[in-house]
Amino acid sequence: MKADRAPADQPPDRRRPGRGSDPAAVSGRPAPTSASPGSGGNDLGAAVAGGPGSGEAPRPWSVIPRAWRPLLLLAPIAAGLVLRGLHNNAPPPSRRPVPLVATAAVALGSMEVRHPVNAEIRPLVSVEVRPEVSGTIQRIDFQEGTVVRRGDPLALINPTPYQVALDQARAQTSRARARLEEAQAQRRLAEAQLRLASDRARRYGSLSRQGALSLDEEASYRTQEQVARAQLVAARGSVASAEAEQAAARAAEAAARIDLDHTLLRAPISGRIGQQRISLGNLVREQEDRPLVVINQISPLDAVFAVPQRWQGEVQVGQSLRFEGRPGLGGRIVSLDNTTNPSTGTVTAKARLIGDSGGLTPGESLNGSLLVRRLEGVLLLPGRAVQPGQQGPFVYAARAGRAVVVPVTVLASDGVRSAVSGDLRPGEAVVVAGQFALVPGGPLRQAGADGQADTGRDRRPRP
Numbered sequence: 001m002k003a004d005r006a007p008a009d010q011p012p013d014r015r016r017p018g019r020g021s022d023p024a025a026v027s028g029r030p031a032p033t034s035a036s037p038g039s040g041g042n043d044l045g046a047a048v049a050g051g052p053g054s055g056e057a058p059r060p061w062s063v064i065p066r067a068w069r070p071l072l073l074l075a076p077i078a079a080g081l082v083l084r085g086l087h088n089n090a091p092p093p094s095r096r097p098v099p100l101v102a103t104a105a106v107a108l109g110s111m112e113v114r115h116p117v118n119a120e121i122r123p124l125v126s127v128e129v130r131p132e133v134s135g136t137i138q139r140i141d142f143q144e145g146t147v148v149r150r151g152d153p154l155a156l157i158n159p160t161p162y163q164v165a166l167d168q169a170r171a172q173t174s175r176a177r178a179r180l181e182e183a184q185a186q187r188r189l190a191e192a193q194l195r196l197a198s199d200r201a202r203r204y205g206s207l208s209r210q211g212a213l214s215l216d217e218e219a220s221y222r223t224q225e226q227v228a229r230a231q232l233v234a235a236r237g238s239v240a241s242a243e244a245e246q247a248a249a250r251a252a253e254a255a256a257r258i259d260l261d262h263t264l265l266r267a268p269i270s271g272r273i274g275q276q277r278i279s280l281g282n283l284v285r286e287q288e289d290r291p292l293v294v295i296n297q298i299s300p301l302d303a304v305f306a307v308p309q310r311w312q313g314e315v316q317v318g319q320s321l322r323f324e325g326r327p328g329l330g331g332r333i334v335s336l337d338n339t340t341n342p343s344t345g346t347v348t349a350k351a352r353l354i355g356d357s358g359g360l361t362p363g364e365s366l367n368g369s370l371l372v373r374r375l376e377g378v379l380l381l382p383g384r385a386v387q388p389g390q391q392g393p394f395v396y397a398a399r400a401g402r403a404v405v406v407p408v409t410v411l412a413s414d415g416v417r418s419a420v421s422g423d424l425r426p427g428e429a430v431v432v433a434g435q436f437a438l439v440p441g442g443p444l445r446q447a448g449a450d451g452q453a454d455t456g457r458d459r460r461p462r463p
Contacts, residue, residue, distance in 0.1 A: 098443045098444060099434055099444050100434065100444075100447055101398075101403075101431045101432075101433060101435070101437070101444050101445070101446060101447065102431070102432050102433035103429040103430060103446045103447075104381060104385065104430060104432045105427050105428065105430075106379055106380070106424050106426055106430060107426060108380070108426040109378070110375060110377070110378065111375045111411075111412050111414065111419040112371055112374050112375075112414070113371075113374070113411075113412040114369035114370060114372060115314075115370045116368075116369050117367075117369065118305060118365060119304060119305040119321070119323075119331075119351070120304050120363065121361065121362055121366065122303070122304050122362055123271070123362045124300055125269055125296075125297040126294065126295070126362070127268050127269050128291035128293075129294070130291045130292060131157060131284040131286060132287070133259050133263055134157075134284065135157035135158040135159075135263065135283070136157065136158045136282070137155055137157055137280055137284060138156050138280075140154070140280055142155075142273055142276075144274065145274075145275075146272070147270075147271065147273070148267045148272075148295065150269055152266060152267045153265070153266055153267075154265040154266060154267055155278075156263060156265070157262075157264075158263065159260055162263055163260055165260075166256035166259075169256040169257075170256075173250050176242065176246035177246055179245060183235065183241065183242035184242070188235075190228065190236075191232055191235075193231060194225070194229050196228070197225040197227070197229075200221045200224065200225070204221045205221070205222070267295060270297065271295045274294040274296070275293070276292075276293055278292045298357075300354075300357070301353045301360060301362070302334075302352055303366065303368075304349070305351070307336070307347045308345065308346055309345050309347070311372075314372045315349065315372070316333070317333050317336060318332060318333060319333050320332050320370075321369070321370055322368055324366070324369075326356070328355045329353060329356055329357060330353070331351035331354055332351055333349055334350055334352045336348075336350075337349070375419055378411060378419040381418060381432075385430045385431060385432045386418050389407075393408055393410055394407045394408060395408055395422075395424070395431070396431035396438055396444075397430050398428075398430070398446055401444065402442065403431065403444045404441065405440045405441075406423050406424060407422060
């Protein structure tokens, strides 16, 4: 079934007006010029929504009762007034509370400037006991870890071969002594013969000059005197040779006695003995690499530590040390090495420990500090008060209830207090806790000793 179509010769008032056409011309009615005062809302509704005989669909405004239309015009204004009233009645935004901080007073005093050190404990003397003769160990006379005194026996090496060698040396000494005595007797005989020959040559020479004796006889006595003199020289040489043989024999005897004494190993120093490294019955050799035992002198002890190059101008012999966790132990520098280690850039320093060093063992490490100098009359404050900044360290000073930024220079610190220089006065309050909530120049409250808030202003007694 086809829908009815409008005839082509439909009157112009039934056609839809085009863009830019006059509605009054299309509708066939004259356009209203103005609403008369007595027309009320009928002409306004007809002009806006079209009248009943206009042929157009009624608009939404025409379906609204006339009594409600003024209310709809006033509704946006009323809604705006309501929203404004709600906004005005809302509570004001909360303000930032004044930060509550902890403060401490700046003090005037002295502080020791110390450099941290890590020292290694070393014995004053350490000896590796090695055998000086070869042989089998027959006896061990020490216990590991005990304290020995100088000269205490440690071990015995089989002494029998060395006792035999000593007996042989003693026999050689006796033989050399007998040869010396014989040589000395020959020398005395030669001296007597020389005296007799000299007297004869002198007496017969006088007779020869008087003509009572021939020249040949005088020459014979002179020759006898020369032979006696030569025999004396030979006798004296024999005596010297015998004395040398005796000295050699005595030296050999002394060496044999020393070797025999070395079979008994003794402690060369007093100290604590280490672990035994050679067992009973082992064969040891003279000056072998493996020591029998090591003895360390435990009193006094030394502390060796490295001094960086930047400290070398401040570190001197005689400066004192103290160590963490040992209040009764200290030290004093006794020497500085004359060479800088090129790999580490440090100089080795040695300090002699003073005080109670009981329980310390060589090789143990101790943390301590080296006293460099002492600062007098400096400003002291808790280390927590110093804060890092882009322009350098600073502190917050509580002045008249305000947080004032005061730049400072840290001279020294001991981990708890800091010595500083800056625009601070002794007794002035500086912030030590709560700095993160402060604004430079902003207000603050100080927490008093009784836990109550303090505005930071000067307290004056009431009249």
